[in-house]
Amino acid sequence: MNKKLYSLSAHELDESLKNNAIKSEDICSALESRIKELDPKVNAYLKRPKEPLSGDAFVSTGIPVAIKDNICTKGFYTQCCSRILEGFIPPYDATVIKKIKESGHSCLKFKTNMDEFAFGSSTENSFSGPTRNPWNLSCVPGGSSGGSAAAVASDEAIWALGSDTGGSIRQPASFCGVVGLKPTYGRVSRFGLIAFASSLDQIGPITKDIYDSALLMNIISGYDPNDSTSINLPVPNYTKALGKDVKGFKVGIPKEYFVEGLDPEVKASVEEAINSLRKLGVDFKEVSLRHTEYAVPVYYIIATAEASSNLARFDGVQYGFRSKDVNLIDMYKKTRGEGFGEEAKRRIILGTFALSHGYYDAYYLRALKVRTLIKEDFDSLFKEFDCILTPTAPTAAFKVGEKVNDPLKMYLSDIYTISANLAGIPGISLPCGLTKHGMPIGLQILARHFEEEKIFSLAYAFEQNTEWHKLKPKLT
Amino acid sequence: MPKYEAVIGLEVHLHLSTRTKAFCGCSTEFGKEANSQTCPVCLGLPGSLPVFNRTVLDYAIKVALALNCKVQEYTKFDRKNYFYPDLPKDYQISQYDLPLSLDGFLNIDTDAGLKRIGITRVHMEEDAGKLIHEDNASLVDFNRTGVPLLEIVSQPDISSPEEAYQYLSALKTVIEYLDVSDCDMEKGSLRCDANISLRLQGESSLGVKTELKNMNSFKGVKDALGYEIKRQSELLELGEILMQETRLWDVKELKTVSMRTKEGAKDYRYFPEPDLPPFIITALKIEEIRRAIPELPHEKIRRFVEFYGLLESDAKVLASSRKDALFAEECFNSYPGKDKKPIVNWFIGPLLAEANNRNLSISGLNISSAHLLELLGFLSRNEISNLAAKAVLSDMIDTAKSPEEIIKSKNLIQISDGGALKEIMEEVISENQKSVADYKSGKENALMFLVGQLMRKSQGKANPKIAKELLKERLNA
Numbered sequence: 042m043n044k045k046l047y048s049l050s051a052h053e054l055d056e057s058l059k060n061n062a063i064k065s066e067d068i069c070s071a072l073e074s075r076i077k078e079l080d081p082k083v084n085a086y087l088k089r090p091k092e093p094l095s096g097d098a099f100v101s102t103g104i105p106v107a108i109k110d111n112i113c114t115k116g117f118y119t120q121c122c123s124r125i126l127e128g129f130i131p132p133y134d135a136t137v138i139k140k141i142k143e144s145g146h147s148c149l150k151f152k153t154n155m156d157e158f159a160f161g162s163s164t165e166n167s168f169s170g171p172t173r174n175p176w177n178l179s180c181v182p183g184g185s186s187g188g189s190a191a192a193v194a195s196d197e198a199i200w201a202l203g204s205d206t207g208g209s210i211r212q213p214a215s216f217c218g219v220v221g222l223k224p225t226y227g228r229v230s231r232f233g234l235i236a237f238a239s240s241l242d243q244i245g246p247i248t249k250d251i252y253d254s255a256l257l258m259n260i261i262s263g264y265d266p267n268d269s270t271s272i273n274l275p276v277p278n279y280t281k282a283l284g285k286d287v288k289g290f291k292v293g294i295p296k297e298y299f300v301e302g303l304d305p306e307v308k309a310s311v312e313e314a315i316n317s318l319r320k321l322g323v324d325f326k327e328v329s330l331r332h333t334e335y336a337v338p339v340y341y342i343i344a345t346a347e348a349s350s351n352l353a354r355f356d357g358v359q360y361g362f363r364s365k366d367v368n369l370i371d372m373y374k375k376t377r378g379e380g381f382g383e384e385a386k387r388r389i390i391l392g393t394f395a396l397s398h399g400y401y402d403a404y405y406l407r408a409l410k411v412r413t414l415i416k417e418d419f420d421s422l423f424k425e426f427d428c429i430l431t432p433t434a435p436t437a438a439f440k441v442g443e444k445v446n447d448p449l450k451m452y453l454s455d456i457y458t459i460s461a462n463l464a465g466i467p468g469i470s471l472p473c474g475l476t477k478h479g480m481p482i483g484l485q486i487l488a489r490h491f492e493e494e495k496i497f498s499l500a501y502a503f504e505q506n507t508e509w510h511k512l513k514p515k516l517t
Numbered sequence: 518m519p520k521y522e523a524v525i526g527l528e529v530h531l532h533l534s535t536r537t538k539a540f541c542g543c544s545t546e547f548g549k550e551a552n553s554q555t556c557p558v559c560l561g562l563p564g565s566l567p568v569f570n571r572t573v574l575d576y577a578i579k580v581a582l583a584l585n586c587k588v589q590e591y592t593k594f595d596r597k598n599y600f601y602p603d604l605p606k607d608y609q610i611s612q613y614d615l616p617l618s619l620d621g622f623l624n625i626d627t628d629a630g631l632k633r634i635g636i637t638r639v640h641m642e643e644d645a646g647k648l649i650h651e652d653n654a655s656l657v658d659f660n661r662t663g664v665p666l667l668e669i670v671s672q673p674d675i676s677s678p679e680e681a682y683q684y685l686s687a688l689k690t691v692i693e694y695l696d697v698s699d700c701d702m703e704k705g706s707l708r709c710d711a712n713i714s715l716r717l718q719g720e721s722s723l724g725v726k727t728e729l730k731n732m733n734s735f736k737g738v739k740d741a742l743g744y745e746i747k748r749q750s751e752l753l754e755l756g757e758i759l760m761q762e763t764r765l766w767d768v769k770e771l772k773t774v775s776m777r778t779k780e781g782a783k784d785y786r787y788f789p790e791p792d793l794p795p796f797i798i799t800a801l802k803i804e805e806i807r808r809a810i811p812e813l814p815h816e817k818i819r820r821f822v823e824f825y826g827l828l829e830s831d832a833k834v835l836a837s838s839r840k841d842a843l844f845a846e847e848c849f850n851s852y853p854g855k856d857k858k859p860i861v862n863w864f865i866g867p868l869l870a871e872a873n874n875r876n877l878s879i880s881g882l883n884i885s886s887a888h889l890l891e892l893l894g895f896l897s898r899n900e901i902s903n904l905a906a907k908a909v910l911s912d913m914i915d916t917a918k919s920p921e922e923i924i925k926s927k928n929l930i931q932i933s934d935g936g937a938l939k940e941i942m943e944e945v946i947s948e949n950q951k952s953v954a955d956y957k958s959g960k961e962n963a964l965m966f967l968v969g970q971l972m973r974k975s976q977g978k979a980n981p982k983i984a985k986e987l988l989k990e991r992l993n994a
Binding site (some may be wrong): 111113119121126129131132133137231232233234235236238239240266267268269270346347349350353354355356358359360369373393396397401405413516 | 557560561562563564565566567568569596598600602605606607609655657784786787788791792793794
């Protein structure tokens with residue numbers, strides 16, 4: 042049995058742990074051999090450093106969680122898959138890591154691969170090389186949390202943490218056929234998450250099924266005095282939302298999400314999902330989110346503006362990579378020129394421009410105003426509807442290298458996920474089908490601020506009435 | 518009247534003396550080992566987030582109200598972006614378009630009377646670290662990073678270096694009364710930059726401005742402004758066109774040197790700090806803080822004049838230091854009787870003289886009100902002379918002993934006893950027969966000479982009043 046432990050879900054393993062049928066070490070060794078076997082192909086994890094680090098940072102207890110490389114782990118490399126943070130070892134744990142340890146679980150001894158500083162939708166922008174999609178190794182796993190999603194999909198991890206700024210949890214979850222949740226902004230502490238865009242970033246779970254997503258949310262959610270943007274509201278027991286009857290649930294289908302650019306196969310799968318939910322008594326109605334077309338441009342102004350400031354601190358003075366130069370200004374220039382990858386540089390330049398004197402009002406300020414309009418679109422819909430249902434991404438996973446030289450095309454793969462970040466609302470992606478080439482398709486469910494429970498109820502009802510979450514890639 | 522008029526505005530940065538930093542729990546204590554008072558937040562380590570220390574807000578509101586500013590209901594922090602090695606995040610958390618408070622004023626004394634200097638804004642921000650330059654390297658000490666600062670920007674209402682000095686002194690006094698900063702320029706807890714431009718007298722448009730930096734004392738500010746007025750008027754006289762620039766005060770050479778011109782001006786790319794939500798300051802909060810503001814210098818001066826009968830000029834001297842004023846009032850109140858003149862005079866006279874001689878403040882003399890009152894008791898009972906009392910005061914400051922102890926050990930009690938005085942008097946008369954004769958022939962002055970002789974013979978201990986009476990009686994007999 043031990044050999045197959047890696048293929049189980051966290052709630053199944055939890056059961057066995059509680060019955061003393063297995064030990065935490067059994068899960069770890071099962072995962073380690075699985076990683077050893079598969080990761081040379083998938084590249085979901087960063088190479089382990091040659092010299093093991095001292096300290097007790099990675100004592101194995103409970104069910105280990107795979108952690109994205111932009112979440113600080115005390116005493117263990119956290120490098121955002123960027124050369125500029127090469128060798129950076131945080132002296133502290135992110136709040137989510139503390140919470141995982143306090144819950145009796147632990148972190149895996151590997152960090153998961155990602156697009157550098159979470160800049161990307163394909164996990165190709167990593168100093169550690171691209172992660173491959175376990176369903177088809179010539180395809181991308183999505184991004185930026187592609188390492189976490191691919192690890193869970195290939196059974197190299199039981200469950201994982203990602204971060205989502207514009208879809209970086211949901212889109213790779215969709216591409217890899219797993220469950221990814223972006224919580225409400227302020228639900229999970231950002232303390233210790235290396236910031237991309239502070240007003241959009243949220244940490245969230247990537248799991249094999251809805252149950253595990255709820256379990257991990259129970260652990261990581263809650264107010265944190267160290268994060269002034271976290272909200273002081275009680276955390277419900279999310280597993281209690283599972284199995285709730287969804288009959289009479291009112292769900293909106295935004296017409297702006299079913300337009301040109303949506304792959305017909307994806308569209309068909311989502312429509313099929315709507316039909317199966319309808320059979321469970323869910324009421325659907327077409328709705329409009331009027332400002333949807335502005336979401337991508339607004340996002341790329343706000344997110345890059347914040348990123349340009351957040352990434353300023355990587356200057357070679359205190360930590361990470363420093364290029365050798367005697368002159369201060371040249372040291373800054375060379376360090377940042379050599380330390381950041383292409384996409385990081387592109388976004389820093391974009392954001393710097395948007396904030397510059399003479400352009401601020403036309404770009405940044407206007408983007409903030411449109412962001413408010415987008416949020417208001419959702420607010421008014423949620424007065425009437427419990428949830429909104431959309432495809433997670435316009436297509437299934439694309440080929441490695443396909444969009445790498447066309448940033449605009451790449452940016453459009455987040456077109457359905459970005460709005461939730463701008464509005465601060467929660468959203469989940471769960472598997473709802475396969476393309477004729479056998480690639481997973483994701484269904485996105487959005488809800489009002491702090492109504493993750495409604496998402497869980499609806500998603501669980503769908504999952505329990507379909508078989509999609511049980512499919513596994515044939516890697517071996 | 519000089520040909521040109523100076524237009525000066527001052528920008529003061531003030532360390533608030535909160536126990537911990539503005540956005541983390543590190544201590545703000547000055548002079549600790551380099552980088553010993555740091556944490557991931559003030560070091561700007563990746564992933565760390567700021568949490569606002571609410572005491573900073575209370576202190577800042579206090580200052581804003583004392584400077585007659587309007588505290589804004591809705592305020593927020595912004596990021597000011599620039600690269601510098603003493604700035605670990607490469608942005609400073611500051612306030613830009615919605616500062617804490619706007620539109621106040623501070624009154625200063627000038628030769629022409631009271632002058633109102635407008636205050637544009639008072640806002641909150643964090644301090645940067647400190648660079649230490651060595652031969653082959655520069656080191657950074659981040660202990661100061663994140664210490665809360667207030668930026669206090671004046672209107673360009675200041676017209677002379679002297680007024681600038683007065684403004685800074687008045688500002689420092691108010692801040693000291695509020696007890697929110699130690700205002701020590703040498704420790705860097707108060708820093709001042711100045712903007713100055715010249716224009717022809719009577720002109721209403723502004724000239725080209727120069728920003729002055731690097732002054733490390735109030736006198737430095739005054740000297741740098743004086744130098745700039747001279748430099749700029751000389752250039753204007755030569756018909757040159759001035760450039761907008763930033764200049765540094767060189768305290769050794771006593772001159773300003775150019776640092777950068779306007780072309781090098783920075784774009785700080787301000788935008789709202791996304792890690793700190795904006796906040797609302799309620800009217801209730803403002804009232805609560807307003808009530809906690811102590812009596813301010815100008816109020817104290819008025820009360821000292823009205824209640825204790827001080828001259829306004831004397832009241833100003835006492836009120837220029839909160840501690841002095843508190844000590845003075847403690848003494849005034851415990852001084853018996855309705856007429857406070859004797860003790861007031863002692864403050865303005867001997868006490869202030871001692872303080873000035875020793876380069877200390879009156880409260881810095883470290884004498885207790887009880888001892889001072891005891892000393893004045895001896896004086897009012899005519900047990901010691903005024904001269905002796907001053908000597909006793911000096912000893913009290915040196916030794917911290919009680920006046921009684923000093924008077925006893927030095928045997929300074931006045932001889933008021935007629936019997937004892939008569940003996941000395943007879944000696945004086947027999948030794949100064951000429952003066953006795955002069956007096957008797959009508960020369961009144963001779964009497965005072967004889968009193969003086971008597972005082973000398975008694976080593977100053979004779980009560981001069983009684984001695985004079987006795988002599989008069991004896992010689993007129």
